[in-house]
Amino acid sequence: MKQVVATALVLLLTLFLLPLLLLGEEPLAGPSQPPAATGTLPIDRTVVTPGQTADGRVQVRVALGDGEVLTLPLDKYLWRVVAAEMPASFEPEALKAQTVAARTYTLSKMERTVEAHPDADVCTDITCCQAYIDPADAAANWGENAQTYTDKIAAAVADTDGMAALFQGQPIQAVFFSSAAGRTVDAVEVWGNAVPYLTSVDSPEGDEVPNYHSTVTVPLDEFKSKLLAQYPQADLSGEPAGWFANLVPNSAGGVETVDIGGVTVGGGSLRTLFGLRSTSFTVSASADGVTFSVTGYGHGVGMSQYGANALAKEGKTYDEILKWYYTGIDVAPYTPQR
Numbered sequence: 533m534k535q536v537v538a539t540a541l542v543l544l545l546t547l548f549l550l551p552l553l554l555l556g557e558e559p560l561a562g563p564s565q566p567p568a569a570t571g572t573l574p575i576d577r578t579v580v581t582p583g584q585t586a587d588g589r590v591q592v593r594v595a596l597g598d599g600e601v602l603t604l605p606l607d608k609y610l611w612r613v614v615a616a617e618m619p620a621s622f623e624p625e626a627l628k629a630q631t632v633a634a635r636t637y638t639l640s641k642m643e644r645t646v647e648a649h650p651d652a653d654v655c656t657d658i659t660c661c662q663a664y665i666d667p668a669d670a671a672a673n674w675g676e677n678a679q680t681y682t683d684k685i686a687a688a689v690a691d692t693d694g695m696a697a698l699f700q701g702q703p704i705q706a707v708f709f710s711s712a713a714g715r716t717v718d719a720v721e722v723w724g725n726a727v728p729y730l731t732s733v734d735s736p737e738g739d740e741v742p743n744y745h746s747t748v749t750v751p752l753d754e755f756k757s758k759l760l761a762q763y764p765q766a767d768l769s770g771e772p773a774g775w776f777a778n779l780v781p782n783s784a785g786g787v788e789t790v791d792i793g794g795v796t797v798g799g800g801s802l803r804t805l806f807g808l809r810s811t812s813f814t815v816s817a818s819a820d821g822v823t824f825s826v827t828g829y830g831h832g833v834g835m836s837q838y839g840a841n842a843l844a845k846e847g848k849t850y851d852e853i854l855k856w857y858y859t860g861i862d863v864a865p866y867t868p869q870r
Contacts (some may be wrong), residue, residue: 537786539724541775545791548805550635554680554852559612559838560633562760566752567615585607585690585694586693586694586865586867587605587606587607587635587689587693588605588606588607589605589611590606590868591603591604591605591606591652592605592606592609592638592642592653593651593652593653593654594609594652594653594654594655594656595649595652595654595656595762596650596655596656597656597657598797601651601652602743606635606638607689607690607693608652609633609638609654610631610634610638610668610689611685611686611689612664612665612666612667612670613638613662613663613664614627614630614631614688614689615665615667615670615686615716615755616662616663616664616665616670617630617634617662617683617708617837618630618738618837619681620674620684620685621677621681621755622837622840622841622844623671623739623844624684624687624688624785624841624844624852625783625843625844625848625850626837626840626841626844626850626852627684627688628688628691628835628850629683629756629835629840629844629850629851629853629854630688630708630835630840631685631692631850632692632695632697632706632850632851632854632863633690633697633706633708633834633835633854634662634706635692635695635704635748636663636696636698636703636704636706636866637705637706638653638654638662638697639703639868640702640703640704640706641653641654641661642654642704642868643703643868643869645749646660646661648660648789649764653807664808666681668789670682670684692810692850694865694866694867695851695852695859695863695864695865695866696863696864696865696866697858697861697862697863698862698863698864698866699728699858699861699862700772702862703729704729704835704858705730705834706834706835706858707719707730707831707834707835708828708834708835708836708837708857709831709832709833709834709835709836709837710741710828710829710830710836710837710838710854711735711737711741711744711828711829711830711836711837711839712735712737712784712810712828712830712832712836712839713734713784713785713786713810713812713827713828713840714734714735714784714785715733715735715783715784715785716732716733716735716809716832716833716836716839716857717732717782717783717784717786717831717832717833718731718732718782718786718833719731719785719834721788722783722800722831723737723833725859726778728859728860729858729859729860730834730858730859730863731783731834732783732784732858733856733857733859734853735839735857736839736842736846737836737838737839737841737842740838741828741829741838743746743809743829744827744828744829745825745826746825746826747794747823747824747825747826748807748823748824748826749809749820749821749822749823749824750805750806750821750822750823750824751819751821752772752817752819752821752822753807754821755821756768758805758806759792759793759797759805761778762799762805763767763792763793763795763797765794765795765797766792766793766794766796767793768792768793772817772818772819772858773816773817773823775792775793775817776790776791776792776815776817777790777791778790778791778796779791779815782803784812784832785812785846786799786810786811786812786813786832787802787811787812787813790802792813799811799813800831802824808826809826809828809830810826810827810828810829810831810832811828811830811832812826812827812828813825813826813827828838834857834858835853835854835857835858836857839857840857842847842851850863851863
């Protein structure tokens with residue numbers, strides 16, 4: 533009887549315990565099983581969610597010519613400014629320098645109220661703020677180069693994201709113009725205020741600039757009429773060649789002042805009166821009229837755009853170009869104080 537019971541116990545143990553022992557062993561043959569999910573990503577496949585750019589976080593209110601105020605992210609606004617202000621065929625580093633100048637100019641405008649457009653930060657009037665063009669209009673102007681130029685300017689904006697030209701930690705008045713006659717002009721000579729970072733410096737552009745040299749001839753009657761309307765005390769009697777004397781050069785070698793008919797007239801005033809491209813001119817007069825021979829284009833203060841392109845061709849980077857034209861500045865990230 534005991535033998536029967538012992539045999540039964542052995543059978544029970546075999547039936548219940550043997551499967552448990554076999555579970556811990558690997559199979560001897562057959563396909564391997566896939567690894568269990570771990571819930572972690574491989575280290576070489578980490579997913580990165582791109583953050584918003586510094587320019588993208590800044591909203592700019594733009595007063596359009598029709599009275600509408602359009603709100604744009606700063607990067608979208610800058611694209612429109614650069615596309616309007618500088619030829620897209622220029623060197624990439626020149627376009628970046630233009631972008632930083634435009635961004636800095638915008639940031640400085642945003643931190644004060646402008647009487648001409650109190651409900652907007654900037655406007656599209658070039659006599660007040662910066663040039664501006666809609667992307668569709670820019671593409672139409674560029675024709676078959678539209679996509680290339682669109683991407684090129686977008687890269688200039690993206691590659692300088694958030695960077696500004698600063699003097700003592702604050703955005704400068706980053707004024708710019710088209711082309712100089714070998715040197716830029718000190719701000720005090722144009723606007724009457726000395727600005728430490730807007731001093732006269734060499735500028736390397738030359739005859740590659742379109743219409744770098746231009747000539748304006750004004751008939752004598754027209755010259756007399758326009759000048760006397762502004763300076764009625766001028767004596768324009770006698771030979772025209774004798775009307776001009778004592779030409780005083782400015783820091784760029786252009787005209788600071790010149791005496792006309794015994795009255796001292798500023799070079800900037802003559803530029804405005806007779807539509808001259810710059811104050812870098814010589815003047816001659818005869819019975820045929822008064823002739824101005826002009827070099828360069830623009831007010832001459834700050835960064836020359838064609839000069840920036842020439843420096844970029846020499847291998848200078850955008851921050852080196854900016855520091856060339858704006859004396860003593862830093863190029864660094866800046867967040868508007870509003």
